[in-house]
Amino acid sequence: MRLNRVVLFCAVAVGLPTVCVPGxxxxxxxxxxxxxxxxxVRIAACGTSICAVNTWIKPGTLKEKIGDKLIMDIRAGGNGYSGTAFDPQRNLTYRLTVTIAGNLMTTSGCIFYGTICKAVSWARLR
Structure with a gap:
């Protein structure tokens, strides 16, 4: 079970005027x-949601591929975002928290009523 994609999910929306306003x-x-x-991953608006889409995967990385996406329903608050994320490849919904400090992001996703959680760190690319 890979919650790394939950982190993926955590980078969101090119062109989301109200979702991208925490600070x-x-x-x-x-x-x-x-x-x-x-x-x-590239995080951007996709319809009324925000999607994190794999744009590059290191060769030999199992269970992930280019084009995999995480569909997020998250809201801004404090120094980040919180809400849920749906992984259509695994048919799983995660409870998601995203914190951002400058060009660093941490995503934390939980499944099974918060009993299994994982945090992932990210760095913004220019």
Whole structure:
């Protein structure tokens, strides 16, 4: 079970006027590299939601592929975002928290009523 994609989910919305307003420097839109070096995601608006889509996966990385996406229903608050994220590839819904400090982001996703959680770090790409 990979909650790394939950983190993926955590970088959101190019063009989301109301979702990206928590505080200065906390916009999650754009491209983010996962802390383990195995993935790059693009976070942007997709319909009425925000999607994190894998744009690069390190060769040999199992269970992930380019084009996989996480569909997020998150709201801004404080220094980040919170809400839920749906992973259509695994048919799982996560409770999600995203915190942003400058060009660093941490995503934390939980499943099974908060009993299994994982945090992932991300760095903004220019």
């Amino acid at each position: 200065e420097g906390s916009d999650i839109s754009g491209r983010w590299a996962r802390g383990d070096g195995n993935a790059i």
